[in-house]
């Protein structure tokens with residue numbers, strides 16, 4: 001980080017108020033999808049989008065190197081968030097649920113699972129606010145709790161509601177519940193996302209995962225009987241409860257639910273100001289909190305690319321992909337227009353890439369993400385709509401093409417979004433690289449503040465020395481393939 005800091009103190013090549021967004025983006029473009037989360041995930045009047053197969057392009061071939069660190073070693077390391085002393089059996093979960101975990105090859109709980117589960121599944125039900133680093137198994141922690149509370153003799157009576165900020169995350173959670181619950185007889189899990197619930201039947205599942213706007217609509221139209229709900233989970237709760245985001249919607253949803261409902265709030269980040277809302281939203285909750293210095297994931301090597309100016313960012317991006325053997329990767333940009341523009345240019349340059357953002361219609365988005373999960377496409381260009389929660393274990397690199405910013409006029413670095421974005425790699429003990437592009441004083445200062453806040457030592461990459469850049473990146477991602485004893489991803493990644 002010393003390099004970065006000293007670079008900032010030198011006269012910068014661009015004025016402090018230089019625009020951060022891609023030059024191609026029109027000025028009225030939304031800052032990103034997550035800045036308007038109430039609308040973005042639920043909206044869907046998208047333009048047409050080519051779906052590519054993405055495989056074997058521009059050096060993007062799945063690497064086949066040995067793995068350096070095994071999951072069993074990490075789960076035995078007391079410092080690791082994956083560490084635990086107990087087994088799932090000791091947690092006393094019903095047998096069909098344990099059978100599901102066995103089928104998924106989950107051998108031991110992670111730290112958050114070990115600590116949170118006994119508190120969440122005990123009676124009388126108690127609220128929970130739980131924080132744990134990205135990719136450490138928060139989903140299974142709340143999914144196990146939900147399944148432990150469902151009465152399977154009433155398969156069409158909604159008993160648990162889970163809310164997520166995007167349709168992609170809602171679908172992913174639905175998939176995890178179905179996989180963990182594969183031996184729970186007559187489990188029906190429905191997704192309450194735009195276009196998924198038939199108007200004739202309404203919601204007919206014991207577990208419902210949705211986005212808040214759609215859930216509210218369904219309840220108002222009397223297509224979702226919430227009277228018997230026992231548990232409410234809010235994933236990415238800091239984002240969901242934020243008054244700039246979906247806070248109002250989540251409050252309104254809660255107002256429609258039984259007063260005695262157990263509330264579970266999960267996220268990798270809980271900034272102080274949101275924590276106050278969280279405590280009101282989930283009163284008398286047990287809390288599992290981390291300090292912000294503890295939030296970074298060790299397996300993610302965080303780097304930055306010192307670009308001479310904004311116009312060179314694109315060439316540097318292409319060079320990076322042209323030179324290296326990278327598994328799957330995600331490129332985060334500020335606006336939908338930048339995503340489209342970079343996709344257009346990379347395709348014209350012979351790379352196979354996909355762009356996914358809130359302007360696309362729902363089913364198109366689903367198909368794009370499914371292609372990425374399955375490895376049919378290897379490079380995903382996206383906005384903050386996919387910054388949170390998405391779990392694709394093969395992602396070995398995340399690019400912050402634009403540093404995430406927030407506030408009026410994008411004044412401040414968005415600490416939380418940075419952490420969530422880079423957390424799309426390095427899942428559950430795997431390793432990965434994040435590369436943040438900086439090019440002017442504003443982007444340098446923003447990244448510098450992020451690094452200081454989390455206590456990160458960023459590794460500098462020099463766009464004029466590609467041999468060294470390649471060595472530094474490959475050193476990390478050569479070991480990014482799943483170890484033989486890694487659990488297969490719940491969704492088959």
Ligand SMILES: Nc1ncnc2c1ncn2[C@@H]1O[C@H](COP(=O)(O)OP(=O)(O)OP(=O)(O)O)[C@@H](O)[C@H]1O
Nearest residue numbers: 106108134135136137138139268389391428487490
């Ligand atoms: N006990 C376990 N053993 C093995 N693998 C696990 C275990 N728990 C979870 N996993 C796997 O770890 C990966 C990451 O888990 P998950 O998506 O729940 O992370 P998360 O903490 O919710 O991350 P984020 O903050 O990014 O949402 C998933 O692929 C999941 O299948």
